[in-house]
Each structure stands twice: as structure tokens, then as C-alpha cells.
Amino acid sequence: MRALRLLPLAVVDALAVYGLVALGGQRSWWMFAALLAGTAIVNAIYLSKRAVPAKYLAPGIALLLVYQVYVVLYTGYAAFTNYGDGHNGTKQDAVAAILEKSEVKLAGAEPVPIQVAERDGKLGFLLDGRPREGWHPLPYPEILDRQTEIANLRVPAEGGTLKTSDGRTASLYRATYTYNAASDTINGGGAVYRDSGHGTFAAADGRELSPGWKVFVGTENFTSVLTDTEIRGPFLGVLVWTFVFASASVALTFGFGLLLALTLEGHRIYRSLLVFPYAFPAFMAALLWQGLLNTDHGFVNEVLLGGTAVPWLSDPWLARLSVLLVNVWIGFPYMFLICTGALQAIPPQLSEAARMDGAGPWRVLRSIKLPLLLASTAPVLVATFAFNFNNFNVIYMLTGGGPRDAGAPVDVGSTDLLITLVYKLAFGGSSRNYGLACAVSILIFAVIVAVTLAGFRRTRRLEEA
Template identity: 45%
Template sequence: MKLQGIVSKLLLLFLLNGTSLWAALTLFSLENYGPMALLLITTALIDYIYLSKRTRASRWLLPGTILLIIFQIYPVLYTAVTAFTNYSTGHSITREEAIEGLIEQNTNLVEDGAQFEFKVIESGDRRALITTNLKDGTFALAEPDGFSALDSAEIPEGWQLIDEDRLREADYQSWLTKLRIPFSESTILKVESFNTAAEYQYLLRYDAGLNKMIDIATGEALVEKEGAFYYLDGTEMEPGWRIWVGFGNFTDVVTNDRVRGPFFRVLIWTFAYALLSVLTTFILGLLLATTLNSPRIRGQRVLRSLLIIPYAIPGFLSILIWAGLLNDDFGMVNRALGTSIPWLFDAEWAKVSTILVNLWLGFPYMFLVTTGALQSIPAELSEAAEVDGATPRQAFAKIKLPLLLVTVAPLLIGSFAYNFNNFGGIYLLTGGGPAMNDSDVAGATDILISYTYKLAFASGKGAQYGLATAVSIIIFFIVASVSAISFRRTRALENIN
């Protein structure tokens, strides 16, 4: 290898090692030991592979493989794991974090308790308050672990005052809101504004021996159920935490009325949408290919260039354009036809629209591939059939079509799998709508993938990650088995011929 090459390789490795060392230190300081270890091991592996003389193929495969593991394999595993939890808004943290959060968040102002005015001061990493107790006029230096008395409200040596402008910065604000300083045995100081605080008491305490949350005032032990604490009267305490629910999310899909109804409606429509998309585009593509693939047609090249324009336009644009064209009041389609069809706002018409738009987007692709496949079928075959007395129609149906199907079958399966998860084709056109009723996350045209997206990110009912990942797993099994079965079928088809 040339010197230049060696130098640039070493330089790159040097940069990489430097960066990952810095990142590892950052992770170390935040006590993220697991990710830190993974990062260091990966870096060492990269160094070994590119410095050792014995590695060959791995040098070429490494960059892709690392990215594949991080952004495909890990997410797949994480999805599989999350599907068995109740991970959702209100159940996103661990039990320990939830207990800590519940104690910190549930506080009550002490009647006739102390009131404070304070200044925030800072010395290096330490932050503290100088408090003036308005009730008895005493001064104190209050640090997160407790109070120590002062003679005056003057700032002690070595400390710096933080003025109110800086307190508005996110970092200080969150420190102040989370601050709980023990004041007396059962009470704490809690900040109320940028310069006042008051004496509060906790409502809940955690009994580690009993492993239970206790209401301090009444002594009632809270009931623990499905990753949350409940009072006996049924009041749920937020936040809850993540727990394993086994196959709960999957059985919900079958048994829970709230989930089952929309899920099966969406499932059926997803199949219909994918199938109809493949069929309509294929039939139109084939029709055009057989009609136009004839020596008697002039200007075939120009025709073809014009017909593939819908395919050349980026899909997201075409769909957004169609959403405008299909606008029921002012859209060009209704005006051209002189109708006022609610293309996107009626459940049934919206379904028609999604298929129609997908037909427009997809037929040029089918036209191109079927034209290619038809041209690759030897002309002798149909000529021989004609000599044997077959009509052109018979020759097409009995000879050309089966041969064509063998060639394009894998592409049809691919197209089915693609449309089964064609998020953009639905979401950008109708947003999954129109809504069926208020309580459903799924609208009339939602397919499984857009339903998943809404469950996780956009339902307005909080994020239901557990259920969303369970639906993802179901989609995977459907697509995988449909593909597996049909690939086997088409191979059988090939063997026959």
C-alpha cells in the first residue's frame, strides 16, 4: 500500500478513536456503563480489523454491518421486547423512578409553615440558596442536603449570585423545580417562584420493608396493580411504570373490545388496499403494454417517456398534489367532472381515492416491467401457436400470459409487500381519515402501518408504544408469511413450465 494511503488510514482511525474516547468519557460521567462498554468494544474491533493484516472480507463489510446492527437489528429486537410490555405515556419509567417521582411530586403546603425568600448562589458545581425565613427572620445557607445557619443574607465568600435572567435558563429552572431541601423531620422547603419558597410536607412515603407505598396522613397502604399504585377508592397515581405484560398486547388485539374492533377493520382494509393496488396497477400496466407494444404504433418512445412521468415525480409530491385535486369543494377533479363527490371526506369514497391515486402512481412501473417481460418472450412461441390454429387471443391467454406471470410474479409480491406498508399513500392523502368515531384511533382508510404510527405518536391519547410495537410484530408475520407462501407458489409455477 502506498504511504499516502497508510497515512490517511491512520489519520481516520485516530479521529475515530479520539471521538469515541470523548463519547465514552461523557457516557462514563453519566454512569451509562453499558453503552460505554459497547462503544469501546466496537472501537477496538474497528481498530483490529483495519490494522490487522489477516482480515479480508470484514474490512469491506464492517461499516454497513455496524450501522445495520444499530439501526435495524437492535430496533427489531427492541420492538420484539417492547411488544411484551405496557410501555406507554404514564408507563414509561422504571418502578424505582416512579416511586421517587410520586414522592417528590405529591406534596402539600404546611399550614402556618415557614415562608422563605431566597437568592440562588453558585460555587463551581455546587448550587445553593441563601434563605431568609420570613416567619422568624433567620438566615440560612440551604444546600440540597440541608440547612446551615448564617448571620446575614450576604453572599458567603467563594460564592456567586445567579440573577433572575439566568435562573430562567432551562438548566436552573429544572434544578429549582426539582429542589427539595429537608427542613424539619417531616417537612421540606419547596420553591414557589424565582425568589420565594415555602415549607411543604410529603403525602406519600415508600416502605421498603413492606415494599409498599403508604399515604402518610391516613396510613393507608396503596394497592399495586398493572404497573401503577391505586388508592382503595380506585384513584390511580400517575406516573406508573413499565412492567411485563406477557402476551397482553397480542391478546388485547383479539379480546379487548376497544382494540379488537378497529384492529380487524384496519387489517381487512390493509389486505384490500394492498391487493387492489397491485391488481389495478398490474391490469392497467399490462393493458397498456399489450396495446402499445406493437410495431404498428408510431412514436412509442415519446409515448413511453410521457407515460412514465407519474412514476418520475417523487411519490410524496404526487400524493399531496392529488389531495388538492380531490378537494371536494374546489378540487379540479370535481370541477372537471362537474360533480361534488366528497372524495376524501366520505369513508367509502376516501377508499376509492386511495386506490385511484395509487393506480396513478404505480401503473407506469407495471407498464415498464410488463413491456420488458413481453419483449423478452420469443415471438416464435406465439407464431407456432398461430400455425397450430390458435386465435391471437388464445395465444395470448395460453402462452404469453403464463410466461409473463412467471417473470413478474416476484415483482407483484414485492409490490404487495410494499403497498401493505405504504404509509405515505394513505397518511399523506387522507391522514387515515375520515374519522370513524371519536373514540377510535383508526380512521376509515388507516392501514396497519399508519394505525401503528398513530398509536405511537399521533393519537392525541398519549403514546401507546407497547400496543404499537405488538401491531408491528403482527404486520411482520403477515408480510413474511404471505411472501414466503407466494414465493414457494411461484417457484412451483416455474418448475411446471
């Protein structure tokens, strides 16, 4: 029985050993040390007879460290680097890639017959059909299956590098650029390229070689958001719209939910029907509304508006209105449920006492129910604001952030929130800038923290009033 209990621990240890071997081969020593320490702690906990609470806490803490703490720390680290397309490797990798890109086929050199062979998982060439110990020629069907890998294979040879395009013959290539390790320069193309200090080799006339490498740039990503003319304008526009979208979404969903909660008080069937939009997945609802609001074939234009071609999702202002209304449609049932529960929790004696003193329904609502309702729902409103501030699903599924602002120097649209702008910086377009995206993510976090703290202070005042 004890052996069965230790079986999961044995599996974890086996996976840890595999990870340690892989990390040791990659010389990622800090991750090696972290994994080793974590494995030792897990074994100490589960082999002990006393650490019973820790046995239940350890899995959750481990997942928290891997999927939350590590991600946050790496985001913070990347925000201070130039990590992105063309800057995602080491300097040695960049030098090797530049020299490889400069290789040209040697003039006058005849192709030589080869056999593609493999030894210990590595590919190579056999020249003149001569066998080599441990090398096994690949059969032709396997050459076809691995033709991409073979086409990228470079075998050092006297005077250059051998490369093949057909798996049968190889040609000699020679790099036209050379790297001088002593001076840390690359010579070629009639210029000398030196380390610019920003992760690239640059010539005196400003020309740069690609790719570069990842380097620490300090607060450059943060300052560029506010000082770079290509980023500042779109960023500030998106920031304003994000606040408007989040604030309006909270106000409209809360107002609509409260109105329905007051109107349908006691009508159980209608209240049950209003929960349906909330039960439907939000991303599916956004996709459904994308079809309903289609300019040419959507239900809204074709049926409700009699064939009128209203550009709901292609006009900038109509697109903003559309995403806001769709978000209200998705969010109001939640606020309806919150307001219904909060209203039912208010003692009816308070309303009865106010009516006996001559207060009308509006006075009871404004002076009795609404203050008590806001005191109990304020934390929910703050959390809803934070959620809508990062409401990626509705924007991405409905408009993709569009319609695109053709005058903007970066890929940004009229309905983009900060979170979708981060996504586009990191994964959209032809030039991905992970460092800048991480910096904007940290700015989003700072804004949400500030708004949340202000909201909770306001909540405390409502509770004390």
C-alpha cells in the first residue's frame, strides 16, 4: 500500500531527473538549481510523517509558482529588454546567423556526390560513398520525409560549407562576411559593423545587420510608450477608450441589471429567462453577434432594418457602440443576479418605516435601498471594472480591435483595448516586440492596481456611512 502511495512521487522524481539532464545540457543553471531545490522540497514533504498540511498545500503552491509567479517575474524581466523579432537569441547565435546568411555558392566549384547519413541522431554527409564508423546512410524515403532538415544542414568543409538541395549532391558555399572575435566586429559589404550597444551590429553610416540579439535596455520600453511619436499617440488613444469602455460597461450593466431587478421583483419565470445570456459562453456570444451585425448579411440589417447597410463593425464610432452594447448584453445578467440578491438582503422593515414617514417609492430607492445596495456591491463593481479593463474576448472575437486606424504608424484599431494592443505588439503583424508588450502589460497592471485601491477606499467610506 505504501508503494502505491509513493508511486506518484516516483513519477515526479523521474520527470525531474529528465528535466535536470535537459537543463544541464542547455547550461541553464538557475533553472537547474530551482528544479533541484523544488524536487528536494517535494520529497522532504511527502516522505515525512509530520508535514500533513504541507502535503495538501504543495501541489497548489508549485502550480502557483510555475504558472503565476514565474510568468509575472519573466514578464517583468522581458519588459527591460529588447526581446522581439530579430532580438530573441544570444550574440553568438546572431553572429552565426549573419555569417550563414552571407554564404554564397563558390563560383567554379562542381557539386560533389554525397550520401546523407545519421549517427546518434545527428545528420551528416558521406563523401565518395566511403563508409564511416557509426554513420548509417539514410534510405531515400526517409530523405524525402526529412528534406527540410536536410536542406538546412551545413557541413564544414575545406574552404567553406557544404549544403545540399536534393540529398544527392552538395555544393561548396563560402561566407562573404567575416567575424573578428578580437575586435568584436563583422567585416563585409564594404563596411565594418560594430556592436551598437542595442543588440545589433551597426556600420558607421547607420546600416544594421539582422538578426540582432537580446540585451538589457533599462526603462527604454517604458519611456518609448510616452515619448516615441509612433507609439505615444495610439497608446494614449487606446488608454482613453479603455477607460471609457470599462467605465461605461460597469455603469450600463449595473444600471440595467438594477432596473430589471426592481421591475421583475417577484416574477420568478422572467428572472430565470434573463439568466440565459449569462449561461451562454461569452466568446460564443461575441461570435454570434459578429454574424448578427454583419453589414451585408447580418440579421440586424437584413431583417430588423429592412436591408439597410449599416456598418456596425466597420465604422469606428459604430464599432465602439457595438462592442459596448454587446458587452452589456453579455454582462447584465450577472449584475441582475447580484442586484437581486443584494435587494433581497435589505431588511424590509427599513422600507416600511420610510413609507410610514411619508417617503415615496423613488425616495425609498434613493435614500434607503441604493446606499445599502452600493455598500454591498461596490467590491463587485470594482472587480467588474478590472475585468472589463482587460476584456480581451469581446473585443477580439467581435471586431479584432478594428476597424484599423490607417493613419496610425502601428497596428491599432478603433476598438482596441490596452490588452488587445499588447497582443498585437507581441503576436500580431510582421514585427513582434515582446519587450514593449511586457512593458505595456506592467503599465496595465499599475493602472488596475491604482483604480482598485481607489475603489476599495470608496467602498470603505460607503460601509462607514
